[in-house]
Amino acid sequence: LAAGVRARLDTNSLNPDRYFDPDPAIRRVARALYEETRELPIVSPHGHVDPRILSVNAPFPEPASLIVQPDHYILRLLYANGVPLEALLEGDPRGIWLLFAKNYHLFSGTPSGGWLEYELFEVLGVRDSVSGETATRIYDEIVEKLKSPEFRPRALFERFNIEVLATTDAATDSLAHHEAIRKSGWKGRVIPTFRPDALFKISSPEFDALGARDYTSFLRAIADRRAYFKHLGATATDHGVLEPYTSLLPEEEAERLFQRARRGEATPEDERRFTAHLLMEMARLSLADGLVMQIHAGALRDHNHAVFERFGPHMGGDIPVATEFTRNLLPLLNAYGNDSRFTLVLFTLDESTYSRELAPLAGHYPAVRLGPPWWFHDSMEGMRRFRERTTETASIYKTAGFNDDTRAFCSIPARHDLARRMDANYLGGLVARHVINESDARRMARALAYELVKKTYRL
Amino acid sequence: LAAGVRARLDTNSLNPDRYFDPDPAIRRVARALYEETRELPIVSPHGHVDPRILSVNAPFPEPASLIVQPDHYILRLLYANGVPLEALLEGDPRGIWLLFAKNYHLFSGTPSGGWLEYELFEVLGVRDSVSGETATRIYDEIVEKLKSPEFRPRALFERFNIEVLATTDAATDSLAHHEAIRKSGWKGRVIPTFRPDALFKISSPEFDALGARDYTSFLRAIADRRAYFKHLGATATDHGVLEPYTSLLPEEEAERLFQRARRGEATPEDERRFTAHLLMEMARLSLADGLVMQIHAGALRDHNHAVFERFGPHMGGDIPVATEFTRNLLPLLNAYGNDSRFTLVLFTLDESTYSRELAPLAGHYPAVRLGPPWWFHDSMEGMRRFRERTTETASIYKTAGFNDDTRAFCSIPARHDLARRMDANYLGGLVARHVINESDARRMARALAYELVKKTYRL
């Protein structure tokens, strides 16, 4: 055996039992349940892949821009360990790849480590282990592969067995790439998601009034944009907020805040109240147009000002804060939560809310579904904690299946694979403890891998 | 074998090893420890069974009103999945049972699922698996059984091997059913618990001044009611509060708030301060009359106003909030916490407080005991988390044994069984890791199942 192959075998990187508990009683069932779901199509209802990739369908040029640069999980951990961001974002691709390879051990035991192994071994067919020594050889090997047609984005999309891929798009996006994909005749289903964050940020230079002169026209413009997104296949909206505060304002007050926003005079407290009000309005519009409403709450964006100013957003400098759902969502849920025609999917970065607030809310209000473990918690232990802390109160049936939430296209199958494994393992643990039987477990595994996401997102 | 029996065997619903970790080293010890405690009498120091059931001792009419309707865990999850509460509370019993049976899969992996299996199989002797197909047959079977004398409430009480059952009663309750039980000559020990929540709610229409005209008489009336409860066997009080805030007011200020309450002018902030003050007074009275003081903190009651207005409380619409104990209890613990004659049992719905606040408080103040995992956390994983997060700091000896806390009479033995299994499993894990030896573990298992609850509640 060549040294590289030996190293790879050593790493067990793609051991068929990876992530499963070693207990034989659990592992036996986990394997069987995973077999039940592993060939199911991928439904990806929330993520950040650039639709341009699939519209243009150009070959990926080389591994640094394919694997390292679009992945803030990777950038973040390298930066935290002393690698300058300049070197990762502005160097020549081959140098970037070498730097990444030399620091590859930093990913041991992190989800990025597992995703990378999957991407390299399974997606790109690399058999060497990544290290400073093998970096150049692997780089060249990948460059070579990327030239062939089966590594084009659409070919990979098909090989990944993606049934639907939702992107995340600004309210003002032209959706030209989505339109181009539709018109191209390619059968891949790529749909937009309406993410109007800039419309909420009335105290920020990012604020976009959609050209409206008054609040009523502003709301109408929002409804129009929603309709356009829906026309291009969108089934959901998404709202990134610091806190999930909701509260309806009197119409005059909403108008007053909107006018302050237009004059550039709105304060952060104005923005907080306007956001709370607009979330109520978004729920109302969702009930009207049927778009599923997602709230991603609790990230303090751009905590590191120097990194933000130099390199922009999504460089790993967003840090979570404690998040309150019970009181904050009371107005919205009292207004719309009892209506089964409305669906609200909640995401948190504060795991203490899983059992305390989120599972009780989803375990009571017909409209509420729990989004899967998000971002820092989209990992082996994070998924375990999510299931252990939400299932007993909310049941698996009030969870929304899996979201890969990724910017890194090649990590999509890696992430779904981990999720299916962890759900199989969780259910295997319940079977081994005689809490459920194997036939329940099979039914639940399929629901978690495929059915719940389709039902939740109306796909 | 009949299809029903086969299905039941398939489900392993009453597998003798249910809930135990599958690891053979843990399971062996867990089994032995569970055997040590499984025949011990049930001591139920906190729950919500209606004493009328045991006073009147009438046959239970049919399964919907016995199993479905009094159980807000069941109502909640059905409602959350789109079943209208009207259909569950107001339909004809047979239809309700069918609706429940058709949705039975929703309880897979939840504690209700396990309790239901126990109630049906062990208490009611049902051998069929519940489903839409078997619903009617099971309904009829249960109706038939409930007619026979051994399914009368007192007969079940004896079969469940209940040594003491404490109910929860309003301060103004006549306790007529408790008196009737005493006078009936029946040997079952059913005792009241003094729960004066309505006396604290001075900003609410529920407020009850016990007919007092001033604060001093009010306090005297409270002491009188406590004495009456004690006379009928009570050994404890219980206080449901949003936050466990404690703070002694000057006498004049307490009087002032009391007068505002009588005039219907008290504000929520008045109520917050009056509650904080009354908790101090309750501790003082407990030191005097020996009643154990319980605080259940952290539920935001009736979050869903529409459900509350239509169906009243306890329909699953109470949602927990983050709860602070360290600062809130400082005044009370400084005043009474060092006195071993006083016992304060603390319950939380905020699991983040287990290791951060509650275990350190119980691991220091002689008066503090930790109540078992409550409500949403009275489950396999909830119990595991409770032991893992409190034992190392507080030891098992500062915990209060188990409370079933149930309104559903037939779920009592199911809930105690789960608790004994989970404690056996926890201790089995410590033995398998060589943290304690088997003889320690046996001693600890008996303490957790029987001795600590009797000691804590002075039973």
Added chain:
Amino acid sequence: LAAGVRARLDTNSLNPDRYFDPDPAIRRVARALYEETRELPIVSPHGHVDPRILSVNAPFPEPASLIVQPDHYILRLLYANGVPLEALLEGDPRGIWLLFAKNYHLFSGTPSGGWLEYELFEVLGVRDSVSGETATRIYDEIVEKLKSPEFRPRALFERFNIEVLATTDAATDSLAHHEAIRKSGWKGRVIPTFRPDALFKISSPEFDALGARDYTSFLRAIADRRAYFKHLGATATDHGVLEPYTSLLPEEEAERLFQRARRGEATPEDERRFTAHLLMEMARLSLADGLVMQIHAGALRDHNHAVFERFGPHMGGDIPVATEFTRNLLPLLNAYGNDSRFTLVLFTLDESTYSRELAPLAGHYPAVRLGPPWWFHDSMEGMRRFRERTTETASIYKTAGFNDDTRAFCSIPARHDLARRMDANYLGGLVARHVINESDARRMARALAYELVKKTYRL
């Protein structure tokens, strides 16, 4: 076999596999990894051993003052279970030891229980199990042993294989014992740590202005004291704060607060702001003089006023509070967190911050390292939770190795042994789940036991 030996064997107290998961796949690897680290020297960069012990090197007189009295973990749990502190702190040593022995079962399942077994069996060679019956015999046996030269502090230090021991010292400490140790010619490396808490407490009688008349001289005096500590080997400072709030004040405002402090007029809110400012200044000085900065946040000290007034601090009456890092550290990390030459080690008592705030901060800012699980969480389950909740986001490489943080000299090797076992077990679990391979695991185990602490603390 003598009864005592039999009892000891029964207890499995020093079973070679203690603390390891019983699963054979995990245990096999955990054993191998533990073997890899168990002989490595102890590096103890943060603790509370009195340097006088090693400077004077007098024999320890007897077991009560060696084992019971300096250990607030032990005092706390005995007190919580009704043993008066008077009896533990003021009685005759033999009586204290008897009281401790009679209550020895209270420590079952707590980390103190495990540390005590190690100290007695491994350090002191006691083969009896501790109980009321064996108490006197064990007491006499230990007294006898302590007379021999190999039980003198320095001999134990060497036997424990301690490479460096850092103490914690007030800013105004003369460091006479540290100087004496250096001059004694003994080769043991004992170094001070600069802990200037009293300089921050401007609203308290403890406040020490270092004799300065203005803020500028005060800062200069602090820098001088830091230099003196560094001269005697210190490589770190440490700051105990209720909240990790940081915020730079204008120079004039710092001066104004300093003058209010000198006049005894500073309020708690002044102290909060002055502390926030001084933390910024400490970071700036750390960047200048290279001392690693530690923050221990979140203990509400002396919660139990009666115990504090009667017995002073460190008697078990400190209780944690919820702690916020993301917003509180924003100013400090924006000013210094991107500089790799600066090291900030963060400790928390609020485990909900591990995955929510601390791992994301350490997983992004080059300067941040996570301190090991602290105090109440320095335990089998506490260590498990720490690794499970921080590794996936921050990697093990942004954690600081182990701190024993102890006042009880003989517990040092016991605590490091537990930490090495738990890290071996955690990594063994990753290997058994095929997340990492055994060679990664060996490298990581050595890093956790030895390399990371030396690197973090510049030892």
